[in-house]
Amino acid sequence: MTTLLSAFTLRGVTFKNRIAISPMSQYRAVDGYANEWHRVHLGRFALGGAGLVYAEATAVETDGRRTHGDLGLWEDGQIDGLKQIATFLSQEGAVPGIQLGHAGRKASERRPWHGETPVDDEDVAARGEAPWTAIAPSPIPYADGWPAPSEMTESDIERVIDSFGAAARRSK
Numbered sequence: 001m002t003t004l005l006s007a008f009t010l011r012g013v014t015f016k017n018r019i020a021i022s023p024m025s026q027y028r029a030v031d032g033y034a035n036e037w038h039r040v041h042l043g044r045f046a047l048g049g050a051g052l053v054y055a056e057a058t059a060v061e062t063d064g065r066r067t068h069g070d071l072g073l074w075e076d077g078q079i080d081g082l083k084q085i086a087t088f089l090s091q092e093g094a095v096p097g098i099q100l101g102h103a104g105r106k107a108s109e110r111r112p113w114h115g116e117t118p119v120d121d122e123d124v125a126a127r128g129e130a131p132w133t134a135i136a137p138s139p140i141p142y143a144d145g146w147p148a149p150s151e152m153t154e155s156d157i158e159r160v161i162d163s164f165g166a167a168a169r170r171s172k
């Protein structure tokens with residue numbers, strides 16, 4: 001009989017059960033780098049017995065972060081912190097997963113505890129965190145009161161595709 005706790009194999013990867021931890025943004029990274037916060041946050045789910053533990057939305061480009069606290073994999077230096085976490089998860093019997101992403105027009109947003117509104121000069125004054133211009137398929141703001149993103153050119157699209165590829169290789 002198959003239950004929640006039965007193992008299964010998907011494209012050569014075997015999960016010890018069907019419990020998967022969704023990606024949950026923590027907004028605790030510095031310059032996209034994982035730290036002790038991420039190690040404890042993700043590690044505890046492996047200790048709890050989940051078969052699959054997803055790291056949070058991880059930006060493939062600096063400007064593809066939603067907030068200044070998002071994780072990233074846009075440069076090689078960001079690999080090591082995540083690799084240590086992935087190694088720990090594997091040792092504890094969980095499959096490490098990752099959600100690579102680009103925030104598009106939701107980029108340059110304040111962390112939830114700073115209001116989830118667009119970053120502006122107040123954030124520069126408070127934390128030295130500058131706003132940046134988001135890119136998106138169309139120059140349509142995320143919501144009322146948000147700045148319009150810059151409409152992506154074909155070369156932007158090519159670059160973002162390449163960035164997803166590079167980040168996927170770093171994830172591996």
Ligand SMILES: Cc1cc2nc3c(=O)[nH]c(=O)nc-3n(C[C@H](O)[C@H](O)[C@H](O)COP(=O)(O)O)c2cc1C
Pocket residue numbers: 022023024025026056057099
């Ligand atoms: C704190 C928190 C952070 C989240 N961050 C992400 C994220 O990084 N990426 C994502 O796709 N969903 C994110 N979500 C959504 C969850 O992954 C999940 O889809 C959502 O909680 C619904 O799943 P549930 O019905 O099992 O609770 C987040 C949810 C929470 C509560």
